[in-house]
Amino acid sequence: SSDHQKETQTMEHVVVDGSEVVVKDPQSLRHKISSIRLAGPEKLQVIADFDATLTKYWIDGRRGQSSHGLLRQGSPEYDEKRQKLYEYYHPLEFDPTIPLDQKAKLMEEWWGKSHALLVEGGLTYDAIKKSVTNSTIAFREGVVELFKFLEEKDVPVLVFSAGLADIIEEVFRQKLHRSFKNVRVVSNQMIFDQNGQLVSFKGKTIHVLNKNEHALDMAALVHDRIDNVNGLNEDNSFVKKRTNVLLLGDHIGDLGMSDGLNYETRISVGFLNDNVENSLESYQKAFDVVYLNDTSMQGVVKLASQLC
Numbered sequence: 001s002s003d004h005q006k007e008t009q010t011m012e013h014v015v016v017d018g019s020e021v022v023v024k025d026p027q028s029l030r031h032k033i034s035s036i037r038l039a040g041p042e043k044l045q046v047i048a049d050f051d052a053t054l055t056k057y058w059i060d061g062r063r064g065q066s067s068h069g070l071l072r073q074g075s076p077e078y079d080e081k082r083q084k085l086y087e088y089y090h091p092l093e094f095d096p097t098i099p100l101d102q103k104a105k106l107m108e109e110w111w112g113k114s115h116a117l118l119v120e121g122g123l124t125y126d127a128i129k130k131s132v133t134n135s136t137i138a139f140r141e142g143v144v145e146l147f148k149f150l151e152e153k154d155v156p157v158l159v160f161s162a163g164l165a166d167i168i169e170e171v172f173r174q175k176l177h178r179s180f181k182n183v184r185v186v187s188n189q190m191i192f193d194q195n196g197q198l199v200s201f202k203g204k205t206i207h208v209l210n211k212n213e214h215a216l217d218m219a220a221l222v223h224d225r226i227d228n229v230n231g232l233n234e235d236n237s238f239v240k241k242r243t244n245v246l247l248l249g250d251h252i253g254d255l256g257m258s259d260g261l262n263y264e265t266r267i268s269v270g271f272l273n274d275n276v277e278n279s280l281e282s283y284q285k286a287f288d289v290v291y292l293n294d295t296s297m298q299g300v301v302k303l304a305s306q307l308c
């Protein structure tokens with residue numbers, strides 16, 4: 001059909017520096033790049049998912065672990081209990097026949113039980129450190145370069161995850177060997193007692209299906225932290241002023257991470273790590289740019305340098 005012809009004519013599916021990248025509408029992308037560039041870095045923020053977005057999907061032929069997946073709480077009995085929950089709930093997470101509201105309840109149930117087991121099993125901060133040391137987890141090549149570049153430009157990066165903040169922060173410490181003053185982790189935060197033992201979790205649980213509901217809280221939090229800690233801004237509209245967004249995710253649901261922000265221009269980048277044949281169609285519709293096959297962050301570094 002002529003529609004189909006039009007699509008194949010305008011679509012870019014190219015290999016750049018060894019990375020396969022698909023851009024469904026290159027003209028729209030170019031347009032978004034120039035609007036963001038014109039508005040300047042003070043209008044830009046980056047919102048990134050953690051697992052399989054900042055981190056690699058495959059590591060030496062094995063699946064990279066998630067912040068939940070890497071945790072060994074120092075009690076095989078409790079690790080096994082959490083694994084049982086995973087085996088029960090993970091298929092439900094991806095079951096297309098369960099209505100969303102029902103699925104959200106199931107996910108709340110899963111996160112609730114899992115967090116409770118961590119407390120009950122006596123998780124310590126020490127066990128987190130050890131788990132991260134022994135984990136199969138690695139950042140994509142180019143992540144450090146990306147964060148450095150954005151730090152130089154004073155562009156904040158929100159790492160938004162339904163995983164565990166304390167583990168993600170420990171992964172940053174151990175695997176990046178440095179911290180970035182512009183990077184903030186928004187995820188489920190643990191509360192430890194004086195002996196370094198987990199006692200509870202802070203605030204409302206963030207699970208896979210309410211990452212978007214939390215976007216506003218997240219904005220408030222970042223606003224607080226960045227304004228107060230770095231003194232980048234005196235008035236109370238730090239995040240609201242950052243109306244341009246570069247969003248990085250590996251699931252279509254990750255697009256909801258920017259829902260709480262009234263953004264002007266958003267460029268969304270999707271990492272399609274797996275199941276390319278079945279998912280490419282929907283990913284290229286949903287994301288402005290799609291990277292295939294667990295590729296590096298180098299393309300995003302280039303994109304960021306075009307934005308500011």
Ligand code: TMP
Binds near residue numbers: 049050068086115
């Ligand atoms: P996210 O990292 O994409 O935000 O999603 C978190 C993932 O963590 C989700 O796919 C389910 C998984 N998970 C576990 O592996 N173990 C758990 O105990 C829980 C609560 C979630």
